[in-house]
Amino acid sequence: MVKLISRSNGSKLKFHFTRWGIIALAVVLALGSVGVTYAKWKGKVPRHNDVVYTYYFNDPFTWVVSNDDGTPDTVSPYGVIDPGDNGDDPSEPQSQGVTCARYGKDVASTDALLNVGFDPRHITVTVSNAYPCYYPTIFFGMKNCAHVAAQIESIVVDENFTGEYDTTADDIDALDVTYGGIYVGQVIGSGTEVIGNLHIHVEQPAKENWTYKIRVKIIVKAECQCGGTPGYWHNWKQHYTAGEINGWLTAIDVASGGVGSGWLVSDMAEPYGTIDTADLDAILAAGVGGGATAESRFLRHYLATRLNAQAEPPTLYLGDTHDITSISGYEYLGLSNPASAKLSEIIAAIESKYGTSLTDNQYNIMKNICDALNNCRI
C-alpha cells in the first residue's frame, strides 16, 4: 500500500500511509462490529401455524394462544395449551394445560395475533364485548434465538396506554392485567423457549361501551455475564477477587459434603487442605494439553460449571432445566428426565458417579455435558 502511493517527499508518504491506515482501521472496526452484531442477532424464528417467519430476531415471540377464541390450541411440544376453550367465557385465570372455570355462556371473546406487520416481537390482543368479571388469559412462547443467553431486564404493564410516547405504567381500577411464566431477571438460555401468560381481569369500575388500551413492554437483553468456560475461570483475576473465588469454592465444598465426598473437593484440595485459588489454577491447568487425562479434562469443565452456578451473579441457575439429550452417551447420567433436567439434578447425577470406576468415555460424556452447559449450548 505504501508503494502504490509513494511520493518523492518522505513526509507526504508518511501522511498518506497514516490516512489510509486510519481508513483501513475504520473499515476493519466497522466490519468487526457488523460481525459481532450479526453473531448476536442471528437466529431463526421457528415455524408455527404454517407461517415461516423470514426475519431474524434475538428473542421473538414464537406463538400466542387465547383461551377464549373457541378452540383449544395445541403447541408442540407442550400439547394443548388451553384445554376447555369452547368459547364460553373464562371466569378465572387459566394455567397452561389446565382447565379453568368458565361461565356457561359465550358473551365476550379474546383474540391474540402474532406477527402483525411481520414483526414477531409484537403480539396484538383484542378483547371484545367484555364485562366485569370476564377473565381471559393469553399464553405466549418467547424464545431466545441468539447464540448467547438472554435475560429479561424489565416487564412493564401499562393498563392505560395512550400512545407511543406514553412511558407511564398506569394501574387503573377498571382492569387488572397481570403476567406469569416470565419474570424480571429471568435468564433464558440460548435456544430456550419460555412460556408466558397474560391475565386480563375486567373489574367492576369498567365503563360500559368503553375501550381500554393496554401495553406490556418486555425488555430482553443479551446475557453479557456469560463467562462460563474454563478459559474464563482461568482468567478469574480479571473478573473477581481471590476472596470471592475462595468463598464460592468453599460453598461448593460445603455443598459437596466435604473432603473425600465429591469430585472437586477431593481433587482440588491436595492434600485435602483448604480449597483456594491455587487449587483452581491447578485443576484448570491440569485439564489441558496432550498429557491431560480424561478425568482431569472432565474436572476442568465441571469446575467451571460449578463456579458458574455458584458465582454471584450466577450464569447458570440450579433450578433451570437443560436438555442433555443432544450429548452422545447422556444416558450414562441416568437422569429421569434428560430432556428437561434441572442443573441441580445434573450435578447430583455427576456427583453420584464419584467413587466409582469410570472409563475415559464416561468421563468424556460428563465433560461434554459440562462443556455444553458452560457454553449455553444446552
Next chain:
Amino acid sequence: MTRRRNSFAKIGILALVMLVALGVLGATFSVWSEILYIDGTVSIGTVSGGLTDDTGSQSYDGTSISWEASGNVLEVTVTNAQLDIEYTCQFTVQNTGSIPVKIQSIGISGVSPEEVDVWITGVEKGDQIEDGQSKVGTVYVSLKPEPPENPSEGETFTVTVTISVVQWNLYAP
C-alpha cells in the same frame, strides 16, 4: 500551509473514524437488547335493559285499565274498579345492551295488598334475557272480594310495577 491543511485533514479523518466507530458501536449495542410488546384493546360491552316504552288502555262496562311503561317502571291505573273483574295488561322487558341480563327484582307498590291482588306472569325474578331479546309479561289486577264491602270498589287507583335487571353473572338469587 500544506502542513496545516494536512493537519486539518488528519483531524477530519480522525473525526470521521470516531463517528463511524461510535455509530457502529451504537448499532451493535442496540441489538443486544430487544423490546417486545403485547398491545391489547379491551372493549367493554353494555348492560342495558328495561321495559319497552308503551302506553295503552282497555275499557269494560264503565270501568277501565290504562298503563304506561317507561324505563323500569310500569304504572297501571284502574278506573272505577269493580269486583269480579280481572284487569290485565302486558308489558315487555327488553335487553337493549350487548351483555345478557337477568331480572334481579320485580316490585309492586301503590295499593294495599289487603284490598287489591296484583300478580305477574310470564316474567319472574332470575329470568335471563339475551342481548337483543325480550320477554313479555302480564300484570293481573283484581279487587279482593273480602271484606264484603271493599273500600276500593268504585275507586281509581294506580299500581306501580318496578323491574330491575343486572348483568347476568352478577345476579344475586
